[in-house]
Amino acid sequence: MYACDYLEKGVLNALRGTAFPAPSKCYLALYISDPGESGTNGTETLYDGYRRMEIDFSAPADTNGGVGIQNLLDLTFPAAATAAGTITHIGVLDSLAGGNMLARGELIEPLVIGKDETPVVLAGDVLFYLTGDLSRAWKAKVLNLFRGQSLAGITPFHSLWNGSPESGGAELSGDNYARVAVSFSAPVEQPSGQLLARNTVAASYPRPSTAWGTWTHSAICSADSSGEPVWIKARAEPMALKKGYMPMIAEGAVEVGLN
Structure with missing residues (x-):
């Protein structure tokens, strides 16, 4: 997954003394096109009965040469009453509807949702990690935003x-x-x-x-x-x-x- 503008701006503005409040909960959403850096460009699937699913993340840990988090539990979305198209991307947002996207990613294999099918995202499949020049301590602080811990300026x-x-x-x-x-x-x-x-x-x-x-x-x-x-x-x-x-x-x- 990749950081979206909302997350990047909040973290970088902490270097300018501005605190970045963490969302009380995070939600996983399914997209049929790329939401992009802004998190607002893609098309979220809206089949009858669909809703975003609350997602809980692991504590930050060393992974892939950086520091990362992953979803702790399977996420089972409501069944589609009719064919819902092909899911190509996912996004993590701070609200059950609307809100701000913190990170988004492209599925390794697109997911075709047919009639009466129930989309499932398995535990550990949503992985977000940071490399680069931020210290390990600050990588963990950034990732803990996904776990309800605000970032002080x-x-x-x-x-x-x-x-x-x-x-x-x-x-x-x-x-x-x-x-x-x-x-x-x-x-x-x-x-x-x-x-x-x-x-x-x-x-x-x-x-x-x-x-x-x-x-x-x-x-x-x-x-x-x-x-x-x-x-x-x-x-x-x-x-x-x-x-x-x-x-x-x-x-x-x-x-x-x-x-």
Whole structure:
């Protein structure tokens, strides 16, 4: 499954201090055409007796090289009184009718619903996982939106690390090292359809008065000290930060999106 615009905007706006309230329940819907990034472009099947089915997801867990969730139970839709066409896509929405689509996906094999047939989605068949540069902790927070846990807005800070903060890395330190506040743009749609938020202004660290160590990773953290990593990116080449060298973060160099 793929994140829809509503989910992407809500998560990226959390980097701008805006909380994203989780839906109290999620519902699975069946479509005879692709709902698209907006979640509003496809055609939902509307056979007599059809209704969306409430869906419960597992706790986030490592899967497919990322962090994912899946439906816990079989979902049995009402039987079709007449032939209902071919289901090609599914969507997860926050309402039994109307509402906002959080994610959508294409069926591996289209499902033809004939007269008196009952569509069934088996446990584990609805899988949504995140890869990319979000930290594992924040991937889990995003996925927990599907489980009724809201996402708080943060004030983001850029930080420098030797090694990934999720793999035993250590944050650099020195006489005048400090994390640097960053601000993010509103989410902007890319030609691929993905939404990205970028840092809006260049930022510079204090000039080291002593060596800080080797900079191998950058991280956006949720506080000016402590907090948790939100986004982690390895440098193309490690850089030794010696006395007198002032690290710079160019405008637009930090790109955050959902993958």
